[in-house]
Amino acid sequence: MADLPSSSASKSTATQSAGANTGLGGWIRHAVIRRIRSYWRAVLQDILTVALAFETVGALRFLDRSPFPLSTVIQLAGPSLLIGVMYAIISYAYGIHRRLWRYGSLRELKQLLMAELTLVPFVAALVLLRVYPFSTVPRSVALGGLLLFPPYLAGIKILPRLYHSLVAAHTPAPVAEPRTRVLIAGAGQAAATLSQRLLASGANGYEVVGYVDDDESKWNRGLSGKPVFGPIEWIPDIVARNSVEMVAIALPSAGPERISEIIALCQTTNVNIKIQPSLHDTFGVNAQSGYLRDVDVADLIGRDVVALESDDTARLISGKTVLVTGAAGSIGSELCRQVARLRPQRLIALDNNETGLFDLVEGLIRDGIPRETLVSRIGDITDADALDEIFRQARPDVVFHAAAYKHVPLLEEHPRQAARTNVLGTYYLCRAAQLYGVSRFIFISSDKAADPVNVLGESKRMGELIVQSMSQADATKKTLFSAVRFGNVIGSRGSVVPTFERQIAAGGPVTVTDPGVTRYFMTIPEACGLVLLSATMADQSSLFLLDMGEPVKIADLATKMIRLKGLRINQDIALVFTGLRPGEKMHEALTATGEHLERTRFPKILQVVDMPNPPTPELLTQWMGEFAEKAAQVDAPALRTLMTTCVSEYSAARTPASAVEQSASMRAR
Numbered sequence: 001m002a003d004l005p006s007s008s009a010s011k012s013t014a015t016q017s018a019g020a021n022t023g024l025g026g027w028i029r030h031a032v033i034r035r036i037r038s039y040w041r042a043v044l045q046d047i048l049t050v051a052l053a054f055e056t057v058g059a060l061r062f063l064d065r066s067p068f069p070l071s072t073v074i075q076l077a078g079p080s081l082l083i084g085v086m087y088a089i090i091s092y093a094y095g096i097h098r099r100l101w102r103y104g105s106l107r108e109l110k111q112l113l114m115a116e117l118t119l120v121p122f123v124a125a126l127v128l129l130r131v132y133p134f135s136t137v138p139r140s141v142a143l144g145g146l147l148l149f150p151p152y153l154a155g156i157k158i159l160p161r162l163y164h165s166l167v168a169a170h171t172p173a174p175v176a177e178p179r180t181r182v183l184i185a186g187a188g189q190a191a192a193t194l195s196q197r198l199l200a201s202g203a204n205g206y207e208v209v210g211y212v213d214d215d216e217s218k219w220n221r222g223l224s225g226k227p228v229f230g231p232i233e234w235i236p237d238i239v240a241r242n243s244v245e246m247v248a249i250a251l252p253s254a255g256p257e258r259i260s261e262i263i264a265l266c267q268t269t270n271v272n273i274k275i276q277p278s279l280h281d282t283f284g285v286n287a288q289s290g291y292l293r294d295v296d297v298a299d300l301i302g303r304d305v306v307a308l309e310s311d312d313t314a315r316l317i318s319g320k321t322v323l324v325t326g327a328a329g330s331i332g333s334e335l336c337r338q339v340a341r342l343r344p345q346r347l348i349a350l351d352n353n354e355t356g357l358f359d360l361v362e363g364l365i366r367d368g369i370p371r372e373t374l375v376s377r378i379g380d381i382t383d384a385d386a387l388d389e390i391f392r393q394a395r396p397d398v399v400f401h402a403a404a405y406k407h408v409p410l411l412e413e414h415p416r417q418a419a420r421t422n423v424l425g426t427y428y429l430c431r432a433a434q435l436y437g438v439s440r441f442i443f444i445s446s447d448k449a450a451d452p453v454n455v456l457g458e459s460k461r462m463g464e465l466i467v468q469s470m471s472q473a474d475a476t477k478k479t480l481f482s483a484v485r486f487g488n489v490i491g492s493r494g495s496v497v498p499t500f501e502r503q504i505a506a507g508g509p510v511t512v513t514d515p516g517v518t519r520y521f522m523t524i525p526e527a528c529g530l531v532l533l534s535a536t537m538a539d540q541s542s543l544f545l546l547d548m549g550e551p552v553k554i555a556d557l558a559t560k561m562i563r564l565k566g567l568r569i570n571q572d573i574a575l576v577f578t579g580l581r582p583g584e585k586m587h588e589a590l591t592a593t594g595e596h597l598e599r600t601r602f603p604k605i606l607q608v609v610d611m612p613n614p615p616t617p618e619l620l621t622q623w624m625g626e627f628a629e630k631a632a633q634v635d636a637p638a639l640r641t642l643m644t645t646c647v648s649e650y651s652a653a654r655t656p657a658s659a660v661e662q663s664a665s666m667r668a669r
Contacts (some may be wrong), residue, residue: 080145119146145324180206183242183271185251191211211229249262297491329356380426396503408584440480441479458643484534488521488525496519499562517554
């Protein structure tokens, strides 16, 4: 009985077989045969089209002869087909066969022209040098063929797009879904692209009425078969005359202020308003809508968009261990997202909100952040022992401290919670950072810390003083402490914007404290991006101020948000003024009395200088002992008094208008 092959022999045979499959034979199957199956129709079409062009010229060349020299024309078929094969090879090298010509554009036509021009010198050389079988091709036929085959090919390539465009244009909209009549603000490339998409989705309910544009040279001309009526300021009149139901803004070069003005103009009518987003915003948007998005509050405010990418932030974060406190909050979660994209060695997300922390980490993983770089820690910054354990185990290099209570009226009623979290929690974090050699500690402050008149402002100002004092106490200067001060962020849990949205959704009333009250606003991504940039500039005890732009009247913001939903104030929904709540100001200051601003290398970041001297380390230790004692005694009035006493520049009667003027002056320089 023959011996059975051993297990090792079987594995060897299988390995050899697998090697053969991945060798030359595998390459032929996957790289050659697969491509032939995918592209043979396109290659054959190109060969026959080029040959037909040369045959057509040959037939025309001898058309006036009698009898017609059919045999001569047939003799040209061989060279014509060879020229077609040559073009197919060149075309394949340019990737022409891989194009989806149904969606072809000028870019594809340019590639087609480049392939055609590459063929010309080869054909010319073969004909002029009389290389067989091109010696029988008359020079006039060669020249005519070279001139005729480009339009032949272009026509063949464009036919699919032309066919689908004609079908879409002549497809009637369903009777049950009447088309939405759209006026496009803009008459450039973006508007043309948007128009084509809307026309292509005409069966789904869109009809482009025309365009408006401030470029006078475009007026009374046509774009995609529709008229350019005139300037943008004509929108209300055009809407009325043409029964327009939606205005789509397609002006990528327009600044935020101009977009805000156009939205305000549209809001004088009853149309729905949409915006064509930038390219990076279109992913995930329904293509059936023509890549349009709803207008959001950031559009209404009209803040300038600034570039936040910097090699400095990448160097600060990449390969480091970064701790973010308050990671489940509005600012903290966005800081985590931006930090994670900079490839830290580890990102530690600390929060006492279990559900929010879980959602944050799962969202980061869905965004492609490696799970092994993410560490979620459920904890409270008021627990000094827990913080010590986190710092001892994780050894963070950079700390962003965003954990805080921030609702003004609530903290007026609960000063003990403000003292425990915003004051003692910040102190415990700074102490741990110093003890375990954190290289940078960035404290997220608030504009309410400037000449504070409420518990939130006082507690945030205490945080700034703690950071500055701890910096003085660090003899080794291993830890660079800094603070960043800014105002309201759109969409945060403490912002008025979500409140207005809920009130509008509920049918009102929309409540505003006072007709004249103003606040500063910026978007959450912008604020966090600027915080990261400021961290790269921090030296000992730096205090930075983000340029918040111009203050916004809250009543005007509420009015725009109501009109954005197509509602009429005091007809469809009520706008009610309730009066200032405890601790609220009419106008926020960005700098305290005596503070001055200096520009930095980043246009949207200012540095506060000429600050009052912070408390000495000994005095700070004494203060923190008193805060801990009063908090343990649940003595809220005593805590409020202690905060007011510690914040040396606090004065309820002070009106820091000069600080607002100073900030505006700095922006104008």
